[in-house]
Amino acid sequence: xxxxxxxxxxxDELRSxxxxxxxxxxFELGLYGKDGSVLEGRPSIVCLPVSTEEVQQIVGACRxxxxxxxxxxxxxxxxxxxxxxxxxxxxxxxxxxxxxEVDLDNRVAWVEPGVLNLDxxxxxxxxxxxxxxxxxxxxxxxxxxxxxTNSGGPHCLAYGVTSSHVAAIEVVLPxxxxxxxxxxxxxxxxxxxxxLFIGSEGTMGIATKIAVRLTQNPPEVRTLxxxxxxxxxxxxxVSAIIAEGLIPAALEMMDHRAIEVVEAFxxxxxxxxxxxxxxxELDGLAGxxxxxxxxxxxxxDAHRVGNVRVAADDAERALLWKGRKNAFGAVARIKPDYxxxxxxxxxxxxxxxxxxxxxxxxxxxxxxINVFHAGDGNLHPILAYDAREPGxxxxxxxxxxAIITASIEAGGVLSGEHGIGLEKRDYMGMLFSEHDMTTQDxxxxxxDPDGFANPLKVLPSGSRCSxxxxxxxxxxxxx
Amino acid sequence: MNTQHxxxxxxxxxxxxxxxxxxxxxxxxxxxxxxxGLPSPGSREIRAPAGVWSHQPEEMTVxxxxxxxxxxLNEECSRFGQMVPFDLNPEATVGxxxxxxxxxxxxxxxxxxxxxxxxIRHVDHSGLLVTSGGPTVKNVxxxxxxxxxxxxxxxxxxxxxVTLRCLPIPETTLWLTGTGDPxxxxxxxxxxxxxxxxGDQVWVGxxxxxxxxxxxxxxxxxxxxxxxxxxxxxxxxxxxxKALRGLVERSExxxxxxxxxxxxxxxxxxxxxxxxxxxxxMSELECRLDPRGRLNPGRQLVAT
Ligand SMILES: Cc1cc2nc3c(=O)[nH]c(=O)nc-3n(C[C@H](O)[C@H](O)[C@H](O)COP(=O)(O)OP(=O)(O)OC[C@H]3O[C@@H](n4cnc5c(N)ncnc54)[C@H](O)[C@@H]3O)c2cc1C
Numbered sequence: 001x002x003x004x005x006x007x008x009x010x011x012d013e014l015r016s017x018x019x020x021x022x023x024x025x026x027f028e029l030g031l032y033g034k035d036g037s038v039l040e041g042r043p044s045i046v047c048l049p050v051s052t053e054e055v056q057q058i059v060g061a062c063r064x065x066x067x068x069x070x071x072x073x074x075x076x077x078x079x080x081x082x083x084x085x086x087x088x089x090x091x092x093x094x095x096x097x098x099x100x101e102v103d104l105d106n107r108v109a110w111v112e113p114g115v116l117n118l119d120x121x122x123x124x125x126x127x128x129x130x131x132x133x134x135x136x137x138x139x140x141x142x143x144x145x146x147x148x149t150n151s152g153g154p155h156c157l158a159y160g161v162t163s164s165h166v167a168a169i170e171v172v173l174p175x176x177x178x179x180x181x182x183x184x185x186x187x188x189x190x191x192x193x194x195x196l197f198i199g200s201e202g203t204m205g206i207a208t209k210i211a212v213r214l215t216q217n218p219p220e221v222r223t224l225x226x227x228x229x230x231x232x233x234x235x236x237x238v239s240a241i242i243a244e245g246l247i248p249a250a251l252e253m254m255d256h257r258a259i260e261v262v263e264a265f266x267x268x269x270x271x272x273x274x275x276x277x278x279x280x281e282l283d284g285l286a287g288x289x290x291x292x293x294x295x296x297x298x299x300x301d302a303h304r305v306g307n308v309r310v311a312a313d314d315a316e317r318a319l320l321w322k323g324r325k326n327a328f329g330a331v332a333r334i335k336p337d338y339x340x341x342x343x344x345x346x347x348x349x350x351x352x353x354x355x356x357x358x359x360x361x362x363x364x365x366x367x368x369i370n371v372f373h374a375g376d377g378n379l380h381p382i383l384a385y386d387a388r389e390p391g392x393x394x395x396x397x398x399x400x401x402a403i404i405t406a407s408i409e410a411g412g413v414l415s416g417e418h419g420i421g422l423e424k425r426d427y428m429g430m431l432f433s434e435h436d437m438t439t440q441d442x443x444x445x446x447x448d449p450d451g452f453a454n455p456l457k458v459l460p461s462g463s464r465c466s467x468x469x470x471x472x473x474x475x476x477x478x479x
Numbered sequence: 480m481n482t483q484h485x486x487x488x489x490x491x492x493x494x495x496x497x498x499x500x501x502x503x504x505x506x507x508x509x510x511x512x513x514x515x516g517l518p519s520p521g522s523r524e525i526r527a528p529a530g531v532w533s534h535q536p537e538e539m540t541v542x543x544x545x546x547x548x549x550x551x552l553n554e555e556c557s558r559f560g561q562m563v564p565f566d567l568n569p570e571a572t573v574g575x576x577x578x579x580x581x582x583x584x585x586x587x588x589x590x591x592x593x594x595x596x597x598x599i600r601h602v603d604h605s606g607l608l609v610t611s612g613g614p615t616v617k618n619v620x621x622x623x624x625x626x627x628x629x630x631x632x633x634x635x636x637x638x639x640x641v642t643l644r645c646l647p648i649p650e651t652t653l654w655l656t657g658t659g660d661p662x663x664x665x666x667x668x669x670x671x672x673x674x675x676x677x678g679d680q681v682w683v684g685x686x687x688x689x690x691x692x693x694x695x696x697x698x699x700x701x702x703x704x705x706x707x708x709x710x711x712x713x714x715x716x717x718x719x720x721k722a723l724r725g726l727v728e729r730s731e732x733x734x735x736x737x738x739x740x741x742x743x744x745x746x747x748x749x750x751x752x753x754x755x756x757x758x759x760x761m762s763e764l765e766c767r768l769d770p771r772g773r774l775n776p777g778r779q780l781v782a783t
Contacts, residue, residue: 105721107738150619161617163626164594179756186591186740187581187717189751190780191635191761195593195626199619216670243537245560245647285669287690344615346538376617413613414620424620431620432610439609439768440622446763458621 007044010065010089014047017057021048021095032072032090036137038339038393039080039422046090052170052178052208055091059206059452060176062089068455071202073113073145076137078340079421081149081201086455091206093144099123100209106184107214108167113144113207117151120212129214132159135417136325144207150199152417154250154324155281157375159215161417163198170209171197174448184211196443201419202454204447218249218283222293223311223320226300227274231255234276235350237303238374241280242347246295250281251375252324255354257334258371258382265330268323271307278374279324327371328382334367335384339396343407344416347377356406357381364399378416379407404430420458428460486608489528489544490600490639496525497637499606502776505637507575508548510568514579515632519777527574527639531555539645540597540616545574545638552643561645564589574638580630581715584707585684587738588672593629595644601628601636604769614642627764633775635768649686655701656682656708661737662724667698674737675707678726681737682707710734714748717741753781 005011007024014022023029024045032043049055062069070088084090093114100110104127111120117138121130134153135141141151147169152161159165168182182194197204228234234253241251254262256275263270270277278300282292297308311317331338345353354370361368361383372380381403385392404414404427414424414431428437441459497503502522527546534541536559543552550569556562566583567576577599582591589595598612611624628636661676664683668674673684683701685692711732720740726733732745753761761781765772 103721106719150623152617152619156617160590160594161619163623164590173756173760177756179754179760181757184719184740185717185751186586186736187630187715189717190753190757191764192580192593192626192630193757193760195629196623198626199623219669239537242539247539247647285687285691285694287688287694291688344613344617346535346615348535348537373617377615378617411614413615413618416615416617417619419619420621428621431613435607436610437621439603440611440624442767443622443624443627443764446760446767449763 010061010067011045013061013065014045014058014089017061018047018049018054021050022046023048032075032092033084035075035077035080035082037078037080037083037421037423039083041084042087043084043090044087046092048092048095050095052172055172055206055208056176056178058089058091059172059174063176063452068452070454071144071148071206073142073148074116074140076141077145077149077421078342078418079149079415079423081419081421081454081457082145083422085422088455093142096208102127104129104214108184108211109214110209110211111143113142113147113210115143117141117143117146124214125217128217130217131212132156132165132215133162136328143210143212147198147207147210148200148202149417149419152373152378154252154373157251157373158247158249163195165213165215166194166198166210167213168211169194169197169207171205171207173205174450174453178208199419200444201421201458203444203457205453220286220289221249221281221283221317222289223317224280224293224296225270225309225311225320226278226280226296227271227306228276228278228304229274229306230304231276231354232351233303233305234278235354235374237278237300237305238350239347240299240303241296242375244295244299246292248280248292248296248375249283250279251373252279253277253370253372253374254279254324254327255370257367257369258327261330261333261369262323262327264333266323266326268319270323274306279320324371331369331382331384335386337385337387339383339385339400341379341381341383341400341403342415342418343379343404343412345377345379345407345410345412347374349410349412350374350377350379353379353406353410353412357403360399360402360406364395366395366399373416376416377412401427422457425456425458426460486600487528487532487544487640489530490608493525493528493637493639494602494606494608497602497606499604502773503637504775504777505574505578505633507546507572508568508570510571511575511579511581515778515780517777518775522776525637527572527637529572532640534559536561538616540614540642541645542614542640542642543573544640545572545577547573549573549576556645557648560648562648563595563643563645565592573641573643577629577641578631578633578638582739582741584675584710584736585672586736586741587674588670588686589646593626596625596629596641597644598642599625599628599638600640601638603636604771604774608639609636612642616644632778632780634765634778634780635774637774651687651689651692653685653692653696654682654704654706655685655696655699656680656704657701659700664699665738668695671695673707676723676735676737677708677733708734711743711745713746714744715741716744716748717751
């Protein structure tokens with residue numbers, strides 16, 4: 001006896017709102033069960049709205065049918081934030097992808113949430129501006145996703161993460177009300193709801209329009225590639241550069257294994273014999289850039305740098321960055337699968353924690369590759385593995401937990417830019433007390449007392465009412 | 480268990496002073512005392528602990544008690560060529576400056592002071608300590624309560640300790656003044672720290688290495704001056720940057736921050752109204768985080 005699907009009344013209502021852009025049951029829906037992490041959920045209904053009004057009506061229908069919902073951008077998130085658990089209706093922003101207005105007088109652009117990060121910058125570039133947050137996934141990730149995860153990127157070292165670059169967000173709140181958080185003025189009245197929403201991973205509502213601040217393109221850019229025959233010298237050079245009072249636009253590091261795989265993949269001329277390279281970018285006015293280059297050279301010399309390669313032109317600069325930005329794809333050359341971690345440690349602890357990461361990988365018989373935002377101490381250890389090996393995922397998870405523990409013991413934090421989502425939800429207690437988390441939950445509740453928006457994310461279940469929609473962890477998912 | 484750094488003794492005392500009963504008002508240096516309305520009579524006045532507890536120049540972070548003066552904070556930072564660009568009355572306390580949440584006159588370059596905050600420890604309505612954010616320069620672990628507390632006038636919690644990001648003190652600073660179109664000047668310069676305009680005269684603050692400051696100054700037909708003009712202190716408005724073009728007539732004294740949108744007036748200004756949904760969200764936050772309304776009563780962000 002398999003009668004009509006229990007979803008049918010809701011689906012009928014959703015179809016009356018957005019027609020066949022409300023989908024259920026087809027094979028391709030499986031894609032909506034995953035994001036960029038190894039976690040997987042079960043999507044039963046997916047909606048592809050094109051406007052704020054449609055999002056509002058979809059949320060209204062969900063409420064009437066007592067079904068939670070989850071916002072989804074491009075699904076590149078690495079913390080399982082967009083993985084549906086608790087059987088939410090997936091509200092994907094892919095069709096809300098218009099750049100609404102570029103307002104140069106206010107130096108902001110209004111965009112829909114599904115606009116891809118790089119598409120905005122590509123459009124702005126000829127006007128002399130760009131959107132500063134540049135996650136390595138910028139070709140594919142959405143600005144709505146950037147806002148929800150408070151994304152960073154290589155150039156956030158000097159320019160700050162997403163929160164510093166968003167003026168206002170139109171949000172469909174979990175009760176279906178539409179509101180504008182923040183505005184184009186410098187000091188909006190009341191509490192900073194905009195700042196609170198950024199990084200809330202879809203648990204406070206759905207962003208339907210975003211006003212991002214535009215950053216002037218730098219008149220001068222210099223990109224340097226420094227190689228070191230000992231990774232420890234490279235890491236020590238990172239803190240020494242910052243200690244000189246120099247904040248480069250970007251300061252990225254790759255270890256020996258990363259250099260090897262990247263070089264084999266993109267042929268950027270990276271020195272494969274080096275133990276580590278630093279990719280340093282300085283930008284701004286000519287004088288500051290020139291003096292920055294001198295400081296970097298001097299510090300690097302004092303740390304036994306090998307070769308210092310300065311990109312001669314834009315083409316060479318692009319090539320050096322291509323290596324960095326394709327590092328994750330290149331990993332596939334050694335193993336078919338990888339788990340990308342994200343923790344932050346004080347810069348002064350980079351050497352110590354990196355050594356621990358290698359030891360942990362050895363202990364669990366995994367390969368660790370390090371490509372990361374060294375300038376702000378943001379580690380991204382990649383654990384490469386082959387999912388077909390029996391029992392390997394358990395080892396990957398155990399190693400991951402050990403890396404997080406090592407980072408926190410070194411005075412670091414759980415995540416620098418990927419967020420908590422589902423992946424690190426149950427680790428929140430490593431950084432925060434019960435009372436800290438209860439307070440965070442009170443704040444979340446002010447937006448969503450009934451737990452409709454992206455249930456079971458960010459805070460461990462049990463901290464108050466976040467488990468209203470059951471705690472079922474889907475097959476294959478790990479929390 | 481919470482593995483973040485241990486809690487300083489004065490913080491515990493501050494939490495005990497706030498306790499869990501009766502209305503309390505946190506006193507800083509009273510430099511922006513009347514913002515948001517005066518405290519209700521009869522509430523206990525308490526001072527936040529002062530002291531720079533750790534400055535890690537190589538991390539470019541500094542941790543201090545909320546009662547520390549901006550002067551003391553920057554004296555410590557400057558020993559290592561660093562600064563925290565608050566740009567307020569140096570006698571103001573760090574906690575007071577953050578609770579009021581008004582940015583300084585170099586915001587055009589350095590952003591809102593909110594973006595300098597890495598971690599906040601606050602005492603909540605029940606006298607308990609709450610930590611949010613993290614000690615590192617980058618962090619997205621958990622909800623961003625730090626941003627919420629900045630500009631909250633102490634109504635959601637009493638700031639006890641903060642960890643802030645430091646910046647290098649620029650090699651050269653130069654102020655210029657004269658007449659000219661401030662909007663054209665803004666378009667001419669690369670990320671200047673400050674452009675101020677009173678309707679007639681402009682002031683431009685430039686910072687950086689000497690050659691850059693000189694080359695930027697050479698783009699402008701302005702004369703050198705010592706400092707920015709005094710800021711009118713009667714009132715303040717927050718406008719869209721492009722709306723500053725509408726500020727033509729000099730019927731009253733004002734000084735506008737070009738590119739930012741803050742306008743300083745000699746006379747009091749009426750705050751902008753909140754939208755109904757935002758008012759509701761804000762009231763929800765207040766009644767959850769301070770159900771008995773005992774924290775800084777009298778101050779008002781959400782008009783009733
Ligand atoms: C190869 C690779 C490299 C990466 N590099 C970086 C990096 O350098 N820096 C960095 O920060 N991240 C990086 N990421 C992670 C990821 O790209 C970012 O977190 C990105 O911001 C996610 O955007 P998305 O559109 O894919 O969001 P999704 O994965 O679809 O969603 C992420 C979260 O945001 C929520 N969400 C999405 N849209 C909305 C909306 N409109 N309203 C409310 N909530 C919403 C979702 O519910 C979910 O919780 C990388 C990922 C990959 C795969």
